[in-house]
Amino acid sequence: MQIGSHYKKLTLLSILVIAITLIAFTGKNSLYTDPYKLEYPDYFGNRISIPENNPTTKQGVYLGRMLFYETKLSSSKTISCASCHQQKLAFTDGKTFSSGINDMPTKRNSMSLANLLWVRNFFWDGRAKGLEAQALIPLNDPHEMGAYMEKAIIDLQKTKVYPVLFRDAFGTPEITADRITKAISQFERTLISANSNYDKYLRGEYNPTEQESNGMELFMNSAEPSKNIRGASCAQCHGTPKMYMELFHNNGLDSIPKDKGREELTGMPNDRGRFRVVTLRNIALTAPYMHDGRFKNLEEVMDHYNEHIKPSKSLSVVLQNRPNEMGGKSLGLTAKEKANIISFMKMLTDSTFINNPAFSNPHLSQK
Amino acid sequence: MKKHYVLLILLVSLFLGVFSQNIMAQNIIKEAVVKIEGEVLKPLSLSLSDFAKMKHVEASMKDRDGKAQQYSGVAIFDLLQQAGVTVGKELKGENLTKYLLVRCSDGYEVVFSLAELDPSFTNRVVILADAKDGKPLADGIGPFRLVVPDENKPARSAHEVTHLIIRFAKD
Numbered sequence: 001m002q003i004g005s006h007y008k009k010l011t012l013l014s015i016l017v018i019a020i021t022l023i024a025f026t027g028k029n030s031l032y033t034d035p036y037k038l039e040y041p042d043y044f045g046n047r048i049s050i051p052e053n054n055p056t057t058k059q060g061v062y063l064g065r066m067l068f069y070e071t072k073l074s075s076s077k078t079i080s081c082a083s084c085h086q087q088k089l090a091f092t093d094g095k096t097f098s099s100g101i102n103d104m105p106t107k108r109n110s111m112s113l114a115n116l117l118w119v120r121n122f123f124w125d126g127r128a129k130g131l132e133a134q135a136l137i138p139l140n141d142p143h144e145m146g147a148y149m150e151k152a153i154i155d156l157q158k159t160k161v162y163p164v165l166f167r168d169a170f171g172t173p174e175i176t177a178d179r180i181t182k183a184i185s186q187f188e189r190t191l192i193s194a195n196s197n198y199d200k201y202l203r204g205e206y207n208p209t210e211q212e213s214n215g216m217e218l219f220m221n222s223a224e225p226s227k228n229i230r231g232a233s234c235a236q237c238h239g240t241p242k243m244y245m246e247l248f249h250n251n252g253l254d255s256i257p258k259d260k261g262r263e264e265l266t267g268m269p270n271d272r273g274r275f276r277v278v279t280l281r282n283i284a285l286t287a288p289y290m291h292d293g294r295f296k297n298l299e300e301v302m303d304h305y306n307e308h309i310k311p312s313k314s315l316s317v318v319l320q321n322r323p324n325e326m327g328g329k330s331l332g333l334t335a336k337e338k339a340n341i342i343s344f345m346k347m348l349t350d351s352t353f354i355n356n357p358a359f360s361n362p363h364l365s366q367k
Numbered sequence: 368m369k370k371h372y373v374l375l376i377l378l379v380s381l382f383l384g385v386f387s388q389n390i391m392a393q394n395i396i397k398e399a400v401v402k403i404e405g406e407v408l409k410p411l412s413l414s415l416s417d418f419a420k421m422k423h424v425e426a427s428m429k430d431r432d433g434k435a436q437q438y439s440g441v442a443i444f445d446l447l448q449q450a451g452v453t454v455g456k457e458l459k460g461e462n463l464t465k466y467l468l469v470r471c472s473d474g475y476e477v478v479f480s481l482a483e484l485d486p487s488f489t490n491r492v493v494i495l496a497d498a499k500d501g502k503p504l505a506d507g508i509g510p511f512r513l514v515v516p517d518e519n520k521p522a523r524s525a526h527e528v529t530h531l532i533i534r535f536a537k538d
Contacts, residue, residue, distance in 0.1 A: 121474070126474070245474075246474050247473050247475060249473060266472075267397040268397055268399065268472065270399070270472055270506065271472065274473065313506040314507065315507070316473075316507070317526065320507075
């Protein structure tokens with residue numbers, strides 16, 4: 001009997017050892033190949049951009065989140081991506097122009113980071129094709145993060161935590177600029193905002209107020225005074241549930257723009273003063289507005305589109321001749337209509353998104 | 368003294384030469400072109416002057432107010448043939464899964480299946496217009512725009528066309 005029980009114990013022990021070895025072995029492998037499931041509503045469509053050489057993995061996303069909040073990536077050790085892209089402000093910073101190292105102001109207003117999975121051309125002028133190319137630019141900019149990449153790699157390699165995280169995400173502990181931008185991009189692809197009141201309305205879970213309903217109608221419609229249809233034509237550029245279209249338009253801010261926008265990139269005069277059509281998701285959180293942050297609030301934005309469009313050769317055709325009154329020169333919305341459109345835009349605020357712990361600073365929770 | 372003068376004149380003219388070259392370089396405005404690329408045998412890049420040498424046809428479409436507008440330009444079918452796209456006799460089998468992606472300078476994009484543009488399938492002639500009423504197209508519309516006759520919405524008659532890209536529908 002005693003011998004039997006010894007055998008039993010021995011067998012159990014050996015099974016345990018084998019199991020632990022197997023778990024450790026497969027666990028190591030699964031770390032490297034653990035796909036991250038990007039969840040989003042069907043109405044966003046599947047025209048998403050994930051490069052074949054950078055699939056989204058749980059380990060890559062976590063590393064990217066660590067790096068997104070990592071001040072060691074800047075020469076002053078004070079600036080991270082999150083300095084200009086703060087979660088509580090839908091990943092903007094509330095400033096007209098952001099401050100890089102030594103408080104140097106950037107050239108343009110910080111853009112919101114939401115639903116980037118669908119974006120194809122990044123920055124206000126669309127100069128970066130893909131998130132990987134985008135992430136490299138602020139890191140290498142002498143004014144934004146101090147062009148510190150090469151030294152930051154050495155710094156990170158010396159830490160205890162990062163070589164392990166890089167091994168988990170990419171197979172070996174080696175840290176490279178390419179891997180840093182890949183991981184940050186993986187994290188940024190997870191920043192999906194799809195739980196605003198507008199989303200709840202689309203899912204049949206929210207009844208808009210009268211103001212929101214009227215605002216939504218005006219937002220979606222183009223004016224046809226002969227048919228008595230009133231509209232603000234917002235959806236011409238900010239239509240679809242994603243609340244933007246991948247377009248570059250001159251929206252009539254100036255007749256002679258100080259910042260030439262996309263023209264600087266293409267050299268084409270018809271691109272003068274053209275900038276990205278941004279998403280309006282969480283727009284109530286991302287003041288000030290426009291590429292140069294010139295408008296303090298949504299009221300000023302509405303006044304601009306309604307009354308102050310400046311003519312120029314490259315002014316968007318969509319912003320010309322859309323009056324609500326027969327023969328009108330401007331859009332001609334009433335004060336109440338403008339307020340209603342703002343009520344609708346506030347429906348696009350997603351508190352789940354700005355409070356999602358998966359997007360927050362992981363360094364804080366470690367401390 | 369004379370030597371000094373010669374040297375001075377030489378220096379001044381050199382300076383002016385370099386300076387005016389810089390000014391010239393700054394003043395050169397890039398010429399708008401339309402590129403035809405993708406699944407083509409011969410990628411093309413066509414300017415307005417290249418267009419002027421090509422056979423023009425007329426096409427009309429209704430504008431937003433429902434008024435008929437007359438345009439002149441080159442048939443898309445002719446452009447595709449010149450670029451060596453599988454149209455005409457070759458438009459069969461898997462080639463019927465090819466599409467034309469039209470891209471504009473502001474990022475706007477629309478698609479057509481090749482069969483929509485081929486006279487062996489349809490009598491409708493879609494053109495890439497470079498003139499309206501004998502004049503170049505207006506700012507924000509030209510220099511090249513698509514004119515798609517007989518459509519209830521003008522949304523595919525894209526403005527400021529810069530690229531005609533042929534691709535396979537893969538999945």
